[in-house]
Amino acid sequence: MPKEDHVALNIRVSGIVQGVGFRPFIHRLASRYRLAGYVRNMGGSEVEIRVEGNNSSISSFLKALLDEKPPPARLEEVLIEFTQPDNIEGFSILPSAKEAELYSMIPPDFSICDHCLAEIYDSNDRHYRYAFNSCAWCGPRFSMMRDVPYDREKTSMIEFKLCEDCEREYKDRENLRRFHAQGISCPNCGPKLWMEGSDGEKVESEDPVRDAARLLDEGKILAIRGLGGYHIACLATDDDVVRKLRERKRRPSKPFALMALNVEVAERYAVVSEMARNLLTSPERPIVLMPSKEGISELVAPGLDLIGIMLPYTALHHMLLSEVRDKILIMTSGNEHNKPMCTSVECARERLSPIVDYFLHHNREIVNRVDDSVVRLTGSRVTMLRRGRGYAPMWIRLPSTLSKPVIAFGAELQNAGAVAFKDKAVLTQFIGDTDELENLEFLDRMLKFFSNVYRIEPSEAIIVADMHKGYSSRRLAESWALAHGSSFIEVQHHHAHICSVMVEERVDPSRRVLGIAVDGLGMGDDGTLWGGEVMIASFSDYERVGHLRPQPMPGGDRATIYPVRMLIGILSTFMSDDEILDLLRRRDLLKGLPKGEREARISLAQARGSCPMISSLGRVLDAISSLLGICLERTYEGEPAMKLEAAARGSLLRMEPPEIRGSVIDTSEFIERLLGAEGRKEDLAYTSIYLLGYSLGELVSRYLNRSDYDSVFVSGGAAVNSILIKGIEDSLKEFKVKVKLNSMVPAGDGGIALGQVASMLWRDLDEIAN
Structure with a gap:
């Protein structure tokens, strides 16, 4: 007969609880408090626990479960059910089960922990100088996962059978970091490094990392197979080497990412604020x-x-950086021009050989491509530019529950997709530009992967896509809907931007908010292109209550590449052809058009004839960037506006913000005044950005006078511009409202999928069915 105080609990735990040493942790706790039962992974990435024992021991166990969990673990739900004791003996880790009752996050890739780092520099440790050292608290997870639950046989580590030493650690319940840690290995049984020349010939090396560092110091360019794909590495302090990389990669001006050994090295080359330091050293390592x-x-x-x-x-990476002379290197994505980052040895050989001198390969398969995440500070706030390693694929909680699962296909450039169920949205990692076929196929593969992991049947889900019929991602969404007989909904681009911030701020779905969406372009529901919008929005609908003046966009997409064309379109609204051509000659701007004056005349004819109309803030910033001679050609997404912000290190000129006519900000009138303004280029750049932000705030303020709005929600690619946001905030000071920005997802199109998911909250089910 069981004792009177002998009780039993069934516990389900969700969050980040697989792949972080959670089952071994539970085993140790149960042993400490002499509890019987078991723990096992479940098919929804959650963990099931059964414990039996006296009340006091179980209470202590539950408290320790919350207080002492492994560092990377994240507990979102802990469901406890009292049940009848079975009088079982001992506590065990059972094989994983396929059933799923709760769903948990797929663990992201974790940066190396201090313990593993110490081991690789300890000559007495068997992991000394081991490039793949990891434990239950750190190392690859998502990048090497084929399926859930997170078990070794469902990762690319299945290829590496544990040696006797690793097997002993794996079975040692007292080994805090390696007991039942699925990804562990050592130099005897784990992945191996080797070097090749760009001709494919193997380079003999006893220590590939040291030899790679020596070659880098000699000015060579290397492709290095890392955690989520290949990087291309070279010296960052040598103009000749960097110039050679730009020529080979056909990347004339897009910035390269850098990797520094530690914060102290980073401080030699950058101004590292306390907030930046915390980001640099965070487990996500963006x-x-x-x-x-x-x-x-x-x-x-x-x-x-x-x-x-x-x-x-x-x-x-750490060993490589510790060996090179500067302790800092360019560490940029290993891809061919306009192609996705290589993950396989075969891809690297085929595509990177013309770019690099040598390869540093390894033989652990990268199952899921994961680009490095990118963040910046917008004023004093952290904003995300690219969401990848360290963050993806952690889910984001919705402020309400969806009536049906959703599969969202995002936008087009710098894209990410999403799946969503109940109150959770799971964004894919950064996908890239889906007008590139391989990235589109990657989006398709990752949405299938997440739909499978979270048991989402596409035929029972809502397929959501952007309103722009020319987007490849939309065409992919339509093909899914057709193949599965799914409901298909299109969502307006800028409404999705604002919804993405509303999710982050957990806005009640019954509320309406004031929002500003500022970006390059998105299809409007009137058939024109938008990009500088003021909206009153809920999750399920919106009203466009203000915007920038629609401007001619001569040549359509060509005007996004050559911003002088956009400038011509705006000038055509208040100047004659001869005046415009004279201005272009005097300011030496005809060099910004491949065909010179002939192209300028063609652009003028298009502007006065038939061409797309666009209300985009991004395109206005592009035009100003070209007007000031700062950037005359876009070689990467956002370049003219980014360089305008970089040049804007002057002071505010005595200029009035753009005039607001009705509900329209007149950017033609503003640029006409800007032409006659006196000041340094830096001052004009700062003034232009600030006053455009200020005018958006002024337009919003009209609705603050007659409502109880306490916040303004700002999103879109231009919403990371610190000067623009300052202008908006300054214009709203007297109203004491808060300006809310994205921080969990990119403000640009990488966050659109989250907004698309959110727009299904409280959406009329009859509308969805139709």
Whole structure:
């Protein structure tokens, strides 16, 4: 007969609880408190626990479960059910089960912990100089996962059978970091490094990391297979080396990411604030954009005042950085021009051989490509530019529950997709530009992967896509809906932007908010292109209550590449052809058009004839950037506006903000006044950005006078511009409202999928069915 105080609990725990040493942790706790039962992984990435024992021991167990969990673990739900004791003996870790009652997060990749780092530099440790050292608290997870639950046989580590030493650690319940840790290995049984020349010939090396560092110091360019893909590495302080990389990679001016050995090295080359330091050293280890100092080649980030630095997040990276002379390297994505980052040895050989001199390969398969995450500070707030390693695929909680699962396909450039169920949205890692076929296929593969993991049947889900019918991602969404007979809903681009911030701020779905969406372009529901919008929105609907003046966009997409075309379109609204051509000649702007004056005349004819109309803030900033001679050609997404912000290190001129006519901000009138303004280029750049932000705030303020709005929600690619946000905030000071920005997802199109998911909250079910 069981004792009177003998009780039993069934416990389900969700969150980040697989792949973080959680089952061994539970085993140790149960042993400490002499409890019987078991623990096992379940098919929804959750963990099931059964414990039996006296009341006092179980109470202590539950408290320790919450207080002492492994560092990377994250508990979202702990469901406890009292049940009848079975009088079982002992406590065991059972094989994983396929059933799923709760769902948990797939663990992201974790940066190397201090314990593993110490081991690789300890000559007496058997992990000494082991490039793949990891434990239950750190190392790859998502990048090597094929399926859930997180067990070794469902990862690329299945190829590496544990040696006797690793097997002993794996079975040792007293080994805090390696007991039942699925990804562990050592130099005897784990992945191996080797070097090749760009011709494919193997380079004999007893220590590939040291030899790679020597070659880098000699000015060579290397492709290095890392955690989520290949990097291309070279010296960051040598103009000739950086110039050679730019020529080979056909990347004329897009900034390169850097990797520094530690914060002290980063501080030699960048202004590292306390907030930036915390980001650099966080477990996520993102690339952090910071003001640059001297010492780094100006060719690393030409025309920009910020450089992106990350710290090493694997043993391989840390050893490499400790060996090179500068303790800092360019560490940029290993991809061919306009192609996704290589993950396989075969891809690297085929595509990177013309770019690099040598390869540093390893033989652990990268199952899921994961790019480095990128963050910056917008004023004093952290904003995300790219969500990848360290953050993806952690889910984001919705402020309400969805009526049906959702599969969202995002936008087009710098894209990410999402799946969502109940009150959770799971964004894919950064996908890239889906007008590139391989990235589109990657989006398709990752949405299938997440739909499978979270048991989402596409035929029972709502398929959501952008309103723009020309987007490849939308066409993919339509093909899914057709193949599965799914409901298909299109969501307006800028409404999705605002919804993404509303999710982060957990806005009640019954509320309406004031929002500003500022970006390059998105299809409006009137058939024109939008990008500078003021909206009153709920999750399920919106009203466009203000916007920038629609401007001619001569040549359509060509005007996004050559911003002088956009400038011509705006000038055509208040100047004659001869006046415009004279201005272009005097300011030497015809060189910004491949066909010179002939193209300018064609652009004028298009502007006065038939061409797309666009209300985009991004395109206005592009036009101003070209007008001031700062950037005449876009070679990467956002370049003209980014360089305008970088140049804007002057002071505010005595200019009035753009005039607001009705509900429209007149950007033509503003640029006409800007032409006659006197001041340094730096002052004009600062003034332009600030006053455009200020005018958006003024337009919003009209609705604050007659409502109880306490916040303004700002999103879109331009919402990371510190000067623009300052202008908006300054114009709203007297109203004491808060300006809310994205921080968990990119403000740009990488966050659109979250907004698309959120727009299904409280959506009329009859509308969805139809």
